[in-house]
Amino acid sequence: MRKRGMEDLTVSEVLTHWPQVIPLFLEHRMACVGCALAPFETLSEVLAIYGLSLHRFLQELQRTLQPKEGDA
Numbered sequence: 001m002r003k004r005g006m007e008d009l010t011v012s013e014v015l016t017h018w019p020q021v022i023p024l025f026l027e028h029r030m031a032c033v034g035c036a037l038a039p040f041e042t043l044s045e046v047l048a049i050y051g052l053s054l055h056r057f058l059q060e061l062q063r064t065l066q067p068k069e070g071d072a
Contacts, residue, residue, distance in 0.1 A: 006061065007044040007054055011035070014043055014061075021064050028052060 006014070011032045015022060025032050030050055032038050047054050 011046050012039040024064050
């Protein structure tokens with residue numbers, strides 16, 4: 001069994017655990033915030049639906065989640 005990665009989390013899990021990524025979803029015009037399907041669709045499924053690159057989006061997520069200089 002392979003390790004579960006960020007792409008295997010549901011959109012709801014991602015948005016609940018890391019609310020600071022909400023603007024990233026909105027920048028990509030993804031209607032996931034508040035969507036009734038967010039608890040059921042994985043991040044990889046949603047990115048495929050929107051025609052976005054999984055690799056690129058995960059990189060953007062990681063950048064968003066990295067602590068900024070000066071943050072304690």
